[in-house]
Amino acid sequence: MPRYTPPFPPYDPLDPKGFSYDTVLRRWPVILTGIINDILVKQDIIRADEGRESNEKEVALREGSDIIREISRIKYEMSRDFAMPKIEQDDGPNVDEFNRQLEGLGDKASWFKAPWLFAEYRLLRTLFSNTKYWHQHDPFLEQKNKTFRSSSAAVHKLAASLLDLDAQKEKLLSDEATLKALFGEMIHMCLWGNATDLSLLTNMTHEDIQKLQTVTKDEQAERAQYILLDNGEQAWDQLRKSHDRVDIVLDNDLILAEFLVSFMGVSKVVFHPKAIPWFVSDVTPPDFSQAITLLQKADEWSSEADKASSNALATIAARLRDRVSSGTFELSVPLDTKLGQPVDGSDYEFWTSPSAYYYMKDEAPRLLEHLAGSSLVIFKGDLKLTGDVKWPVSTSFSEAIGPLRGAFPILSLRTNKADVAVGVKEEVAAKLDAEGIPWRTNGKYALISFEPKA
Template sequence: MYRRIHEALLQNPPIDDYDVFKEIKFHSFFESQQAIIALCTYLQELRKNIEDLDEKQLQREFFKLLQVSLWGNKCDLSISASEDNSQKVNSLELLDDLKHFILVDDMESIWSLLINIKKRRTPKEVTRIDIVLDNAGFELITDLVLADFLLSSKLVTEIHFHGKCIPWYVSDTTKHDFNWTIKQLQSANNRWMSKCGITWEGSIRKGVMVYHDHIFWTLPHEFCSMAQVATDLYTELQKSNLIIFKGDLNYRKLTGDRKWEFTVPFHQALNKFHPAPLCSLRTLKSDVQVGLKLGQGEQLVTSEPDWMITGKYGVVQFDMSL
């Protein structure tokens, strides 16, 4: 459907590069201003003392911002039928209440990977994280804040973002959304929002933040076919030390959108897709889920029949093995 919308526009210059979802994405961004200010303020305060944090403190901040990025995925205009779904409250204050809604929590494993790479890294070595983006608006801000923390803490040296090359699922991030968001932050009348925008623009100029898009992300293929269908993209992802896949649709494509048993291991459902260590940050909005403990899914079915589609639950699911 989204490719058909794009096709119709391509055949009708001068609106061939028009994003029909632009206004509602912009609205969602502006309606989330208070939450964005809170997050940018927290990040700038954190950056002031980041070099003084010990390993345990760094780990705590990493877990916090990883969860903010996870729950930022609740803001999805395709699932809300484009109704207002902006983030109105400070997401950092909600983390304790939301923690028990994380059905699979592999944050410790992700942290172990990153801290061990940092300890072994020589001064000239690159540590690269790739983030396969989902929604623009507040969720994109949470992803940028997480990326900034990873760079500022020297856990990584490069962040590569992957977005959509055409408007997709209403609120998915395109290159225009990515650049527009940073420009909006730069020109904001809040000093910490502006500071974030200026910093991120500088990181892009230096090449430590890089944006990519590729047609594969808007094709119907599951990700296990990427090596054959989009060899160039698969080769690019192989350069990564960790790939973070955001959102529900990426999870569906990671797992082939099949009706797996809940206890099937995440690694098995990936069906040999493994360009690099990877994790999924996803709030559940469709009826596919793997990697649960025995009886966990059945218990949820009994207590909440629609638990898989409401966005109430989330997973931080990691796969290291090749």
């Protein structure tokens, strides 16, 4: 069969009003400058480390400087729309597939003219892969940890809320309406939590992000007006029919997972990480274990005000660790999987392929087979479900996911941070456009989409 082709073209990267144009002009330079700063800080730490052997220091410092020079070269070529280079064979993922697609772009195989998602994959792909010291370096790790620590109040509050729910568990399980409302609030909390992808939210203040992360009932109701499509009730109905296993893709939302196990009867939750860092909010295999470790060491990063409630967080952290030990929570790859490391019998590298997810059947059949056995597959904020395609806003989510339609039950939680939007009423989009609101890209509007299994 011929490879699926969406019925609409991708967004034009040369459109000055588009997200792609702003990405090349503004987002990428900011991201690359941040990585340079990250390397410079690490180099200072290496120089000050008296316990490190001089040969190792020399390699680390030299390679770090080489990476900075490479980033400077990329910034220069990017700003002048040079052709994107092929990826030379290394031990990282998706080399052949990227090069095949790059060749297929023809005269559009340059930084400005290529689809931005494809080009952003190339942006960071080889910076660290051919080094010795920096091979396992995640340039977003410190930013992720900083964001986590700055969310101290929200993390402690969620832990305390879970324990409060535990105390009422018997009553809640016998009250379908209340449990349904709690499920809805949990989904909304999970949705807005993804707004912390700081590399995309260039116009949102830290105060805005903190507000989105709060979980009080009144604020949930206030935010509902910003959810342009809400199929959360269909996801509830799906889990009431089947709750053997839930898969969470590209996110380590342990609180949501704990709620699903404790209150929705889910037997197992499988977390699917990305093989390499792509966006700052992406979860890699090392991130998964580190998240629980950070929760267990809450006293080291919690504010003084929050330490008073540290017992609740310690209790929840111990429970989450037990869930992993018992296999109730499981990473889709071994816990000790390194960045970019291939895993025998797994197609998990597909998550960091340059391809949209509707090519899963062609490129990752084992992954498709696994997800077909899931009660619900939750995607957090990944527009690769629909591709960077210029779908009319009223296009149904079902149509926009192409060959994935009906393959497995999908719940997509996405805050709008790029041009693509589907499942939105035309009159709603027209009203927002007429008011001059950048609702497609400012991260303040969202979509909760559901697709049942056929």
